[in-house]
Amino acid sequence: MPVLSLPASIEPFKWADRAAQVAGDVPLASFPRLCEGLADQAGTVQVDCRFERDAQRVPWLRGTLTTSVTLTCQRCLKPMALPVSVEVELALVHDEEDAERLSDDADYLVVSEQGLILAEILEDELLLAIPYIPSHESCELEYRNPEEPVGETRRENPFQVLAALKKPAADE
Template identity: 35%
Template structure:
């Protein structure tokens, strides 16, 4: 099994090894100190992504480097994802590689008043909408947010760039005569 590592940063450069991508991050603990996670993760670890993966092809692990940090009184979740997944081509039904390599940076706002603190082009989410569990500890759904971004990057209808849909005709298709929609009116013309 490939090794996975996590680095948790709290300004003291402590490192703690981990083999699993955390479901949640405690905002009470990490929002002011910062949080970093680096490692490899299987695409099958994401439940909604797993449902659309091509089962007939081996999925390679994705490289993930994530960081939760605060800048100018705004909390950000930034991550870099490297790798691809295999999906099923919607034309030929064979596996097609879809590159997910990209950088993401999402502002996590406490409320609408913080919107003026970020650029107009900046992606943002309101913490009240994504931190839904009613516990004393505010938990950021870390794994779910990463999966959301992966699903947004994944095409709805994946296909090979050079794929032609294979069609074959079975039997003869009879030619239909196009009926004039006004033919019935023409027959009534002399009767009225």
């Protein structure tokens, strides 16, 4: 896909009227808040989104965002690659009153006629898909399974025992 710079500011309802599509590879560097949390800012996000109206004339922003980001594992502090794939499905409404006409499970955005910053919307969606405290799966298992301190007897917490029984075995 071509490298795409996202439009600075758009008119979301007009874009929905004309079923505008936004597709291409957007550099990660276009998303500064996302980049703050990344160990490596090189790379792109494959954006494939469209504005459209459904049969009830409700405008939507729909599509997918696909990328791989490099985070820092908060247990071993080494880099970890995380594939990210986000489905975007947001109804575009003028106000909360508009939103009440949507089905209960619909996500929506209150937007004005113009001035929508698409990069910020997409960035929010990406941020939601990234763990607040990232860690490798193997590091996570290690942390949940600390060695019993030597020379100390401790009553086991029944919930911890239960959790240990439920989780898959660590490295053999």
